[in-house]
Amino acid sequence: MAGTVVFDLDGTLADTSGDLIAAANACFTGRGLDPLLDPVADALIAFHGGRAMLRAGYARMAADTLLPPGAEDEDYARLLVHYGEAIAVHTKLYPGTEAALDALADAGHILAVCTNKPEALAETLLRELGIRDRFAAMIGADTLPVRKPDPRPYQAAVERAGGIVTRSFLVGDTETDRKTATAAGVPVALVAFGPEGEALTRLAPEAMLAHFDDLPALAADWLA
Structure with missing residues (x-):
């Protein structure tokens, strides 16, 4: 049976890590930041979800960089859009x-x-x-x-x-x-x-x- x-x-x-990290990095660069995640070294972070990637990136910002209230929610929504538009590139x-x-x-x-x-x-x-x-x-x-x-x-x-x-x-x-x-x-x-x-x-x-x-x-x- x-x-x-x-x-x-x-x-x-x-x-899927390459495309997930690319979507997160698009959120960072959209705020004028550098791409904060590496598609190889940070592959494991990608598999913990979009918010985990965003938080990992935020933790690497310069100490004097401030994000506006609600930035994570805004970036998460943007991440889903970026990812949906380039979901199977890598x-x-x-x-x-x-x-x-x-x-x-x-x-x-x-x-x-x-x-x-x-x-x-x-x-x-x-x-x-x-x-x-x-x-x-x-x-x-x-x-x-x-x-x-x-x-x-x-x-x-x-x-x-x-x-x-x-x-x-x-x-x-x-x-x-x-x-x-x-x-x-x-x-x-x-x-x-x-x-x-x-x-x-x-x-x-x-x-x-x-x-x-x-x-x-x-x-x-x-x-x-």
């Missing part, structure tokens, strides 16, 4: 992503996405990457009133895809994904090829994926 494999998006299916699927999705589908498994990226942006990105039709459901940060690590977005992703939560597992790349899986009562496989790499073993996931080539066999084992 097949099951459901649910994927996070940023840092799991695709390396973003690439991780090696083996499409082959793994094909293998899972061929084995009869249902695929879904559960991400803390806003739903409209996630839909756009998946289409730009050419893989939206691989997934039977997609739940974003604002699809429901709650977001990961609350288990309800994960449960909704499985159920809307036509699956059963007890015959599913999550593939992710952050502590949020670890907590989501625990709250939903399902196993999690964390990817070792994202920005944190093998450091994610500290979260004691049920599995670490060195490459997407390993995912079909893992699914066969866990969903057998």
